[in-house]
Amino acid sequence: MTQREVVSFIEALALANPNASSELVFTNAYTLLVSVVLSAQATDVSVNKATVGLFADAPDPATMVRLGEDGVARHIRTIGLWRAKAKNVVALSQVLIDRHGGEVPSDRLSLEALPGVGRKTANVVLNVVFGESTMAVDTHILRLGNRTGLAPGATPRAVEDQLVKRIPRDMLRPSHHWLILHGRYVCKARAPECWHCVGRPYCHYPDKRLEPV
DNA sequence: ATCCCGAGGG
DNA sequence: CCCTCTGGAT
Numbered sequence: 238m239t240q241r242e243v244v245s246f247i248e249a250l251a252l253a254n255p256n257a258s259s260e261l262v263f264t265n266a267y268t269l270l271v272s273v274v275l276s277a278q279a280t281d282v283s284v285n286k287a288t289v290g291l292f293a294d295a296p297d298p299a300t301m302v303r304l305g306e307d308g309v310a311r312h313i314r315t316i317g318l319w320r321a322k323a324k325n326v327v328a329l330s331q332v333l334i335d336r337h338g339g340e341v342p343s344d345r346l347s348l349e350a351l352p353g354v355g356r357k358t359a360n361v362v363l364n365v366v367f368g369e370s371t372m373a374v375d376t377h378i379l380r381l382g383n384r385t386g387l388a389p390g391a392t393p394r395a396v397e398d399q400l401v402k403r404i405p406r407d408m409l410r411p412s413h414h415w416l417i418l419h420g421r422y423v424c425k426a427r428a429p430e431c432w433h434c435v436g437r438p439y440c441h442y443p444d445k446r447l448e449p450v
Numbered sequence: 451a452t453c454c455c456g457a458g459g460g
Numbered sequence: 461c462c463c464t465c466t467g468g469a470t
Binding site: 277393427 | 452453454455456457458
């Protein structure tokens, strides 16, 4: 896809989704961070179902540590990978208390040092909470980037670097949400709905589905 | 059977 | 570079 087509594609997504935002339910930096940690290999809907009760019991790091792994696990057992996630959420909360005054740090190094937080989660927090122009590449963006030709790359990091390089700086931050929503609801993994895709003129996917099944 | 806003360990 | 962790929706 040419540079001009990349910009046209992103502009079309912007028009189609003027107020795109995260679909995770959160009220502050801490609840966003925990929600994103819980969202690995899980849908936002299932995460939100579990966090209602979790954050009612433990809205901050101190209460989360007090709740403990078993207490957290009770709330999130409906989400995949719940054992590791319960452990990480408690450990991460303890680190926030010990090293960051109970607050969520605003730099990548500190974020990625938290248990259960890798590059993708750090990028989401930096983008949503701290207003940075990061591009968090999840399964949707990895698929969409390769399928459409927008950002070919074998790994999330390769796709991230492509997107950062090709999307104009002033569009990069909101592009994260535009791309995720497009991947989730239009450029879907199983049956992409190309018939109402605004990126169709630029997309390289050879098997465009031009009408509903 | 495949997929979902991955990370850590070997 | 694997592999494992994990459950609900489709």
